[in-house]
Amino acid sequence: GDSVTQMEGPVTLSEEAFLTINCTYTATGYPSLFWYVQYPGEGLQLLLKATKADDKGSNKGFEATYRKETTSFHLEKGSVQVSDSAVYFCALRWGGKLIFGQGTELSVKP
């Protein structure tokens, strides 16, 4: 069945470091892809999305490109801030439901 695999966490970075969180997916069709963020004690917020191959989603300095050839949707940010500390979930949507990866915890130190 459809699935999403993310890199293991936790990831600890210093402020202003470059961030990459890897995400790959398995799907029978061409799903929409998402990154959600969960700040401590809060619910899920959509960070960015891409609905077709080669689309780039971006928001708040984060970017991810839908790569059909490598079935990937890696999240990147050029310079992280302490306020980016959160758990990041990669997800795909095919049909109605979302299928999530296991989440990657990011901790940014000043």
Place this chain on the structure above:
Amino acid sequence: EPEVTQTPSHQVTQMGQEVILRCVPISNHLYFYWYRQILGQKVEFLVSFYNNEISEKSEIFDDQFSVERPDGSNFTLKIRSTKLEDSAMYFCASIPTGAAKQYFGPGTRLTVT
């Protein structure tokens, strides 16, 4: 921006008791979902609901679970006889027709003792 709301924010119940988790989706949304997240694990799909009936459910969503839209605004998840392993964060989500983005509520933390 309109928000999905959920009540209560935290529910503690004893094993074997029934619980009802409540959600108020965004008013013009037509598709509704429940997900759960066991502490430290991934978010898992439970059920989707459209036009007053279940459109899809996962293998987690067994006979102990049910969903209902009792009026024009609420969307509820009932667990008939809770087990310890039902302890999790439960998220409600909704979308309008044809949209990709799912709007999530803040979640209800269910603790079964």
